[in-house]
Amino acid sequence: MTGQRAAFRRKQAIMRRVVIGLVLLFFAVPLYGMFSDATKDVAGKHWSLATWRTLLDFPKISTKYPDLKTGFLASVGLAVVTVVVMLVLLVPTMTWVRLRLPGLTRTVEFICLLPLTVPAIVLVVGLTPIYSWLTGWLQYFFGPTIGSSTIWLALAYVVLVLPYAYRALDAGLRAIDVRTLSEAARSLGAGWGTVMWRVVLPNLRTAVLSASFLAVALTLGEFTIANLFSRTNLQVAMYLLGKSDAQISVAVGLLSLVFAFVVLFAMSFVGGARSATSPMTRLRRAKKEPA
Amino acid sequence: MADKESGRARGGRRPSGALLGVLPFFVYVTIFLIVPTLIVVIGAFFSQGSFSMVNIKALGESAVKTALWQSVILSLVTAVLGAVIGAVLAYAVSTAREGGIVKRFVTSLCGVLAQFGGVALAFAFMATFIGSGILAGLSSESGGLWLYAWNKGLILVYLYFQIPLMLIVFLPAVEGLRPQWREATETLGGSTFTYWRKVAGPILLPSFIGALLLLFTNAFSAYATAKALISQGTPLLPLGIDGALSSEVVLGQQDVAKAMALEMMVVVAVVMTIYTILDKRASRWLVK
Structure with missing residues (x-):
């Protein structure tokens, strides 16, 4: 019987290595293609570090490829604003619904998951009139430069991240007893502000982190809305650069993928042995856990 | 209310x-x-401010019909291929040690490829197959034009984010399979084939089909990769919407974009509804 088990395990290990090896090979080839393309001279004949050297030369980057600098800064700004607006909008609302308006739970959930059925490109079509109206008002209040700034795209990005953020926060809220916590705090004389800031938020730490992380990831990878509204974020800058200087854009593309991988890989070690999988997987699983 | x-x-x-x-x-x-x-x-039902079916009729034009058809076929093919390959990969990964380096590495890599794809993926494939790319020799005769064809290159490129997405979506389901179920099958005299045919298969089927539908909508609404890869023509519906939206030449194209967007929404909504129903069924076995 033990012999049989051992044989089974051996067979399984071989199967695992073959399958994972083959798929990783498929994943590796285009990535190596990027690396080799970016590490050759302009003619593509000999190995050369010229492209990487250019990328490290920040003053040169900002003068020669201004789009790249603007796009990068815009994307970082967008990520920050999206996370802040998302948290300010969702955490109090979801807590409040749980405490005082449980009848609205289904409605809020439906609205938050709605963007899953509305592809980004469809949202763009509907957002076009909204943004032309919004930009008009913003320019009226803040002047033409700030009014038509890329940063306002964050308002639309919040909608894109709603489903993912909702699930992450919902899993967090399920895990704690908000009602008891808030009643305890209230009976000790805390106002609603204190309850949110010093009781609910600290208890939701992991969920908030997870939601923010997903929001940052989505924002940094967003292309559709920015491109169709002709505003330059990191992805649009890469896309535009691809038309003029392919090597640099390939190098930036590879860097962005490697950076994202390093962050995700590092994240998989944070949070103890229980959560040994990626945040995305953890999110899906959290959703399925009973209340 | x-x-x-x-x-x-x-x-x-x-x-x-x-x-x-x-x-x-x-x-x-x-x-x-x-x-x-x-x-x-x-x-979608208004043209130049008044009610009309002009935009909806425009959906019947051959260019739009072709775009929809090709979008559906591309999404279907990459969803099925991605789901099958991704499911096998998910099973292989699930047999690795919990918390081991293999599992962390594969799930993180898949997380990146499934979510960040877009423009960078298009560049990756162009850098590999075009010009002086490492595999350019494979397509020297056609000059790499196959890469830009919706029924050739795009399938390959889309698989590059569909397989990782399948792993991420399907891994929890495979990990929900309990070793006791296999042991029970063996105790009752069942072979490995019986286990897959009668126990694991039926349990995983709703999750598998659910994941497949998710992959379909993912490919169907994908825009970035196709946009970065294809600069001429509108072989896919998202590119058609893009074209209609940015067209300043033909009056009323903005309204046609709305009709096309509505068409996309209807397809995605139908698929997502089926997905929701299946997801409920799937969680019956996997919860707890």
Whole structure:
């Protein structure tokens, strides 16, 4: 019987290595293609570090490829604003619904998951009139430069991240007893502000982190809305650069993928042995856990 | 509405004050989600400000029909291939040690490829197969034109984010399989084949089909990769919408974009509804 088990395990290990090896090979080839393309001279004949050297030369980057600098800064700004607006909008609302308006739970959930059925490109079509109206008002209040700034795209990005953020926060809220916590705090004389800031938020730490992380990831990878509204974020800058200087854009593309991988890989070690999988997987699983 | 009424009927706490707390949220989603959706749905039936079926009729044009057809086929093919390959990969990964380096590495890599793809993926394939790319020799005769064809290159490129997505979506389901179930099968005299045919297969089937549908909508609404790869023509529906939106030459094209967007929404909504039903069925076995 033990012999049989051992044989089974051996067979399984071989199967695992073959399958994972083959798929990783498929994943590796285009990535190596990027690396080799970016590490050759302009003619593509000999190995050369010229492209990487250019990328490290920040003053040169900002003068020669201004789009790249603007796009990068815009994307970082967008990520920050999206996370802040998302948290300010969702955490109090979801807590409040749980405490005082449980009848609205289904409605809020439906609205938050709605963007899953509305592809980004469809949202763009509907957002076009909204943004032309919004930009008009913003320019009226803040002047033409700030009014038509890329940063306002964050308002639309919040909608894109709603489903993912909702699930992450919902899993967090399920895990704690908000009602008891808030009643305890209230009976000790805390106002609603204190309850949110010093009781609910600290208890939701992991969920908030997870939601923010997903929001940052989505924002940094967003292309559709920015491109169709002709505003330059990191992805649009890469896309535009691809038309003029392919090597640099390939190098930036590879860097962005490697950076994202390093962050995700590092994240998989944070949070103890229980959560040994990626945040995305953890999110899906959290959703399925009973209340 | 009914919730408000019942809250009031119970008396006690005043719901109107409590409703103020959720007002910002509802105002926000109304402006940035509900109204845009309605603009698409209603706008599809209006042309130059008055009610008409012109835009809906425009969906019958051969170019739009071809774009829809090709979008559906591409999404279907990459969803099926991605689901099958991704499911095998997910099973292989699930047999690796929990918390081991293999599992972390593969799930992180798949997370990146599934979510960040877009423009960078298009570059990766162009850098590999075009010009002086490492595999350019494979397509030297056609000059790498196959890469830009929706029924050749795009399938390969789309698989590059579909397989990782399948792993991420399907891994929890495979990990939900309990070793006891296999042991029980063996004790009762069943072979490995019996186990897969009669136990694991039926349990995983709803999750598998659910994941497949998710992959379909993912490919169907993908825009970035196709846009970065294809600069001429509109072989796919998202590119068709893009073309109609940015067209300043033909009057009323903006309204046609709404009709095409509505068409996309209907397809995605149908698929997502089936997905929701299956997801409920799937969680019956996998919860706890």
